[in-house]
Amino acid sequence: MSLIIEVKNLCKVFGDFKAVDNLSFTVESGQVYGFLGQNGAGKSTTIRMLLTLIRPTSGTIEIFGMSLEKHRKEVLRQAGAVIERPDLYKYLSALENLRIFAAMSGHKISEKKLMEQLEMVGLAERAHSKVKTYSQGMKQRLGIATALVHDPQLIILDEPTNGLDPQGIADIRNLIIRLSKDMKKTLVISSHLLSEMELIADSMLIIDKGKKLVEGKVSDLFNPSETIVELQTTDDELSFKQIKDSAFAKYLKGVRNDCILMQMHKNDIPAAMKALMDMGIPVTSFNSRYSLEDYFLSLTTGNPYVEAAAN
Amino acid sequence: MWKLLQIELFKIFKRPRTYIAFGAIAAIVFLIQIALKYDGKSYIDLLLSNLDGSFEMDDEFKSKMLNGYLICFVILNTLLIQMPLLVALIAGDSIAGEANMGTLRLSLTKPVSRTEYMFVKFLASVIYTVGLLVWMALLALLGSLLIFGVNDMVILRSRGLEVIESFDIWWRYVAAFGYAAVALTTVSALAFLLSVFAENSIGPIIATMSIVIVFTILSEMNIPIYDRTVKPYLFTSHMVAWKGFFYMKSNAEGATITGSIENLPAILRSMLILVIYIGLFFSAAVWVFRKKDILT
Numbered sequence: 001m002s003l004i005i006e007v008k009n010l011c012k013v014f015g016d017f018k019a020v021d022n023l024s025f026t027v028e029s030g031q032v033y034g035f036l037g038q039n040g041a042g043k044s045t046t047i048r049m050l051l052t053l054i055r056p057t058s059g060t061i062e063i064f065g066m067s068l069e070k071h072r073k074e075v076l077r078q079a080g081a082v083i084e085r086p087d088l089y090k091y092l093s094a095l096e097n098l099r100i101f102a103a104m105s106g107h108k109i110s111e112k113k114l115m116e117q118l119e120m121v122g123l124a125e126r127a128h129s130k131v132k133t134y135s136q137g138m139k140q141r142l143g144i145a146t147a148l149v150h151d152p153q154l155i156i157l158d159e160p161t162n163g164l165d166p167q168g169i170a171d172i173r174n175l176i177i178r179l180s181k182d183m184k185k186t187l188v189i190s191s192h193l194l195s196e197m198e199l200i201a202d203s204m205l206i207i208d209k210g211k212k213l214v215e216g217k218v219s220d221l222f223n224p225s226e227t228i229v230e231l232q233t234t235d236d237e238l239s240f241k242q243i244k245d246s247a248f249a250k251y252l253k254g255v256r257n258d259c260i261l262m263q264m265h266k267n268d269i270p271a272a273m274k275a276l277m278d279m280g281i282p283v284t285s286f287n288s289r290y291s292l293e294d295y296f297l298s299l300t301t302g303n304p305y306v307e308a309a310a311n
Numbered sequence: 312m313w314k315l316l317q318i319e320l321f322k323i324f325k326r327p328r329t330y331i332a333f334g335a336i337a338a339i340v341f342l343i344q345i346a347l348k349y350d351g352k353s354y355i356d357l358l359l360s361n362l363d364g365s366f367e368m369d370d371e372f373k374s375k376m377l378n379g380y381l382i383c384f385v386i387l388n389t390l391l392i393q394m395p396l397l398v399a400l401i402a403g404d405s406i407a408g409e410a411n412m413g414t415l416r417l418s419l420t421k422p423v424s425r426t427e428y429m430f431v432k433f434l435a436s437v438i439y440t441v442g443l444l445v446w447m448a449l450l451a452l453l454g455s456l457l458i459f460g461v462n463d464m465v466i467l468r469s470r471g472l473e474v475i476e477s478f479d480i481w482w483r484y485v486a487a488f489g490y491a492a493v494a495l496t497t498v499s500a501l502a503f504l505l506s507v508f509a510e511n512s513i514g515p516i517i518a519t520m521s522i523v524i525v526f527t528i529l530s531e532m533n534i535p536i537y538d539r540t541v542k543p544y545l546f547t548s549h550m551v552a553w554k555g556f557f558y559m560k561s562n563a564e565g566a567t568i569t570g571s572i573e574n575l576p577a578i579l580r581s582m583l584i585l586v587i588y589i590g591l592f593f594s595a596a597v598w599v600f601r602k603k604d605i606l607t
Binding site for chain 2: 014048051052053054055072073074076077080082083084085086087088089090091092095100101103104105106123143148268
């Protein structure tokens, strides 16, 4: 796969504050690339640098093999973006907004194509309504339509599900999957909705305080052997002792919040549970989980509970 | 470039607030015309009261004085003081308004250079300014000529009354409106520059008006030290030079010369200073904007 984005040693300093600190990463063609970090981690600053809205203090950005600084127009002609809120001209209709941003994209786009775009995001029936009458979800979808209107190869979405209801989030998720799988677009998506990113991203970058914590394919970052099992029993102390004296001691990680914590490969869980029952351990509740959220929190907050999951 | 300009003009003229200025001009012009139609004689008496007794005139002369050309001159005198606010409403909003709406960041992710973007934005605000002036010319000049009729124009000057013959007036108005366009473009350029620093349009509009008011007061003050050191460099001192197109040269006998302008070099010098101001304001705006991080 060819590289679409190559960022090397990117830094951005605002006064005394280092918003992005020596960040390097690559995005391959056709990927859905998740960009994760807490609020203030430097996600939006990095995305704005990818779109030339913010000038890097140092470092290089190459997109489509071209220097962004030297070939800004050529790069942006093949890119589409929605940054945070999809703010549009509220006193104009959806079609007028789309027409404006289509004309600015440097491509000649027919009215038919504009309507098709609105159709794709489910706004064709409201094409002539003023944007000020739109719901947040409709504005978000129209924002995405403005990013896609010139059929760009690279789509950058900064918090695309912000302010959306569950149905709106699902709609955007399906649209992203469609863009990636059916239309072979490359997408860079920043979000704080980790469960959503877990469902759609192929690769991801986690940053904190402007620095890269981890980058890689989601399948590599998700290790099934790191599944956490939370066990509740009628007598935790006794149960913990019983497990500690058994062959399952190697899985034991500790006790927290009235739960016995064990860590094991997910394939081992059924056998382990049966064995625990056979040992007469009075299990009242059982929960196994390993989510991106656990992993993210273990990296960014150092929470010992989730550290157990990550290690 | 043409496409971008079309977009900017479309955005400006699709906004209801754009028409506030056109409405305000129409209202003021109409009110002045109505007042002078019904009580023009009192106004002429008031004007002539500044002259000494040797200028006694009969009612017929006074009614001839009150013609479309003079009314337009009165309107121009009144409105060109207020128009900077109307111009600043749009120019001050051009970048700050986009930042406030959040559309600036979306626009700048498109393959348009920032210099090009600024140029088109400024050009659109200049077109709006010229549009306002054309509207004003239509109402104030053509409207007044229709209501009050055509006659020679009497100009009141410190040395007395001067009469410009009716066939010698039209081109002076064309020149005066042209000059006013340059003067208002200077205000537009100032508001445009201030707009780059702000994230909502109220700030640049108020700042522009504050600067215009302070500079106008300084321009009008009769303090000798300011006459030499400050006034010649204030753009507001040069904004009223359009009146010079209505001042004629006199011959040795003291009679005015038809088709002449008393001090054309002074008008051209004032215009040059305004053009320099426009260039400075616009260049500074582009320079700042090119370096600006878009954080809104």
